[in-house]
Amino acid sequence: MDKKLKVEFLGMNLESPLVLTSGIMGLSYSSLLRMAKNTAGIITTKSLTLVPRKGHKGPVIAEFNGGILNSMGLCNPGIEDGLKEVSEFKRYSSKPVIVSIFGNSIEEFEKLTEYVNHSEGDFIELNLSCPNVFDEFGLPISASKDKVYQIVKSVKSISKLPVIAKLSPNVYNIKEIAISCENAGADAICLINTVGTGMLIDIKMVKPILHNKFGGISGPCVKPIAIKLVYEAHQCVDIPIIGVGGVLTGEDAVEMLITGANLVGIGSGIYYRGVEIFEKINDEILQVLTENKYEDVSSLPYLK
Amino acid sequence: MDRRITLEIKNIRKESKSVKTFTFSYNLNAKPGQFIMLTDFECGEKPFSISDCTDNEFSITVKKIGEFTTRLFQLKKGDVLSFRGPYGSSFSLSDKVLLIGGGYAVPPLLFLSKMLKKYNADITIINGAKTKEDILFIENFKRITDKVFFTTDDGSLGNKGTVMSIVSPLLQNEKFDMIYASGPEPMLKKIVDMCDTIPCEVLIERYMKCAIGICGQCVIDSLGIIICKEGPVLDKEVVKRLSEFGVYKRNASGKRVYF
Numbered sequence: 001m002d003k004k005l006k007v008e009f010l011g012m013n014l015e016s017p018l019v020l021t022s023g024i025m026g027l028s029y030s031s032l033l034r035m036a037k038n039t040a041g042i043i044t045t046k047s048l049t050l051v052p053r054k055g056h057k058g059p060v061i062a063e064f065n066g067g068i069l070n071s072m073g074l075c076n077p078g079i080e081d082g083l084k085e086v087s088e089f090k091r092y093s094s095k096p097v098i099v100s101i102f103g104n105s106i107e108e109f110e111k112l113t114e115y116v117n118h119s120e121g122d123f124i125e126l127n128l129s130c131p132n133v134f135d136e137f138g139l140p141i142s143a144s145k146d147k148v149y150q151i152v153k154s155v156k157s158i159s160k161l162p163v164i165a166k167l168s169p170n171v172y173n174i175k176e177i178a179i180s181c182e183n184a185g186a187d188a189i190c191l192i193n194t195v196g197t198g199m200l201i202d203i204k205m206v207k208p209i210l211h212n213k214f215g216g217i218s219g220p221c222v223k224p225i226a227i228k229l230v231y232e233a234h235q236c237v238d239i240p241i242i243g244v245g246g247v248l249t250g251e252d253a254v255e256m257l258i259t260g261a262n263l264v265g266i267g268s269g270i271y272y273r274g275v276e277i278f279e280k281i282n283d284e285i286l287q288v289l290t291e292n293k294y295e296d297v298s299s300l301p302y303l304k
Numbered sequence: 305m306d307r308r309i310t311l312e313i314k315n316i317r318k319e320s321k322s323v324k325t326f327t328f329s330y331n332l333n334a335k336p337g338q339f340i341m342l343t344d345f346e347c348g349e350k351p352f353s354i355s356d357c358t359d360n361e362f363s364i365t366v367k368k369i370g371e372f373t374t375r376l377f378q379l380k381k382g383d384v385l386s387f388r389g390p391y392g393s394s395f396s397l398s399d400k401v402l403l404i405g406g407g408y409a410v411p412p413l414l415f416l417s418k419m420l421k422k423y424n425a426d427i428t429i430i431n432g433a434k435t436k437e438d439i440l441f442i443e444n445f446k447r448i449t450d451k452v453f454f455t456t457d458d459g460s461l462g463n464k465g466t467v468m469s470i471v472s473p474l475l476q477n478e479k480f481d482m483i484y485a486s487g488p489e490p491m492l493k494k495i496v497d498m499c500d501t502i503p504c505e506v507l508i509e510r511y512m513k514c515a516i517g518i519c520g521q522c523v524i525d526s527l528g529i530i531i532c533k534e535g536p537v538l539d540k541e542v543v544k545r546l547s548e549f550g551v552y553k554r555n556a557s558g559k560r561v562y563f
Binding site: 026030057058082209275 | 308310341343345347348349350384386513514515516517518519520521523524525526527528530548554555556557558559560
């Protein structure tokens with residue numbers, strides 16, 4: 001790996017600023033391993049819950065011009081099996097792993113955190129923003145700055161690992177939410193999760209395409225939303241930011257970095273450019289650095 | 305971008321008590337081994353191997369096993385279904401070939417055998433199942449080649465025993481350019497283990513959700529091969545290196561289920 005791509009994140013030296021985001025290719029150790037080999041700097045597991053979840057019935061995905069609509073429904077093998085996959089990953093790779101967790105209550109988040117404390121994960125990511133699950137927290141969890149604060153604070157008080165809060169774009173007050181995370185002790189924030197929900201219809205059968213009717217939107221069409229929210233969050237917090245949303249190219253990644261992100265998440269981009277997307281984007285970042293006469297990723301300017 | 309297509313069922317053929325072939329008028333342009341994702345927008349969405357495909361129509365052959373297929377079995381000619389695909393890798397074509405099929409995984413081999421016949425290949429087929437009732441495409445395969453062998457566990461049709469009871473002696477007497485196999489994974493494992501020097505392609509089934517290579521559901525250990533995109537047809541040299549092959553698969557939640 002080119003030294004120019006090296007970045008520092010919460011005391012860890014990473015080969016690249018690229019992160020495999022949660023929900024994409026993160027179910028099994030071999031999948032995570034392949035993404036790591038394809039030069040992702042950090043990889044994130046699928047969000048793990050206390051008990052296994054089958055997820056929604058299909059169709060769970062629908063493509064459209066500009067993006068992808070999905071309602072996977074948080075399918076995962078449960079925290080115990082999910083963490084076994086992390087251990088198996090660590091037998092073959094020293095790359096840092098973010099363990100994403102999803103709870104339906106503060107107590108569930110706390111229990112999940114205890115599991116992650118005893119795992120080989122390097123970071124905990126709190127999925128506060130899945131748009132497909134509604135419950136006592138309302139719609140979605142991360143729309144409430146108080147709830148976000150409570151969850152982050154509780155997890156932070158028991159976590160042995162740095163805590164990252166994953167935020168939803170479906171809020172009117174991203175600055176307040178980001179500040180709540182920082183005040184509650186979050187070590188970093190990651191944004192954005194999928195946008196919407198949205199809906200697509202099959203005009204011949206006159207039915208919603210997704211079995212769940214509604215789904216979160218990702219892909220290139222969400223990039224401007226992600227850029228704007230990362231920009232706003234960066235203006236009001238000092239903790240590091242993982243910027244996610246619609247990044248397909250090295251130029252997109254650099255755009256995210258200069259907007260205020262310390263690391264850049266890659267998710268749906270895998271659909272557009274294959275699992276080799278990490279290598280491709282890393283190469284393209286190097287080109288952008290050369291063309292614009294920047295020394296390395298760490299010396300990129302930040303948008304004021 | 306992958307397009308969704310909605311098609312009327314043009315024909316339904318009963319293959320056995322629990323198996324039906326559904327045919328649709330559409331130039332799918334699929335290759336043998338590839339699959340489509342099928343939904344009725346009610347009972348979910350499932351992958352199905354293509355059992356036949358010409359310039360103007362294609363078929364899938366379905367075994368009634370659960371809620372989704374039970375619903376399919378209630379449909380009549382003229383009812384509509386929605387598709388996306390074709391997806392995945394396909395079998396290559398060779399000159400002197402052996403096709404080995406087991407149980408209800410045989411449909412993609414019917415499509416393959418038709419393509420091989422057009423290609424003027426020298427074709428031998430072994431088709432095995434538990435009992436005569438479960439053997440698919442007896443007449444179809446006989447039309448493809450004279451060299452068709454059937455095996456049943458109970459001896460109700462052809463040789464008594466598994467497909468391996470024919471495969472082993474056959475390989476000692478004849479040389480093949482390629483072996484194609486589709487069937488239960490323990491059977492595939494035996495075939496792959498046996499094909500040390502003979503080229504071999506196998507069709508591997510895994511639980512699929514997105515089918516476009518991003519959700520990770522069908523990824524197989526230890527190489528992280530994405531079955532919906534890089535499979536379902538894999539070369540035996542790749543298959544041999546998969547620690548998961550023949551040992552376990554993952555269910556809808558991603559939990560390992562051992563064979």
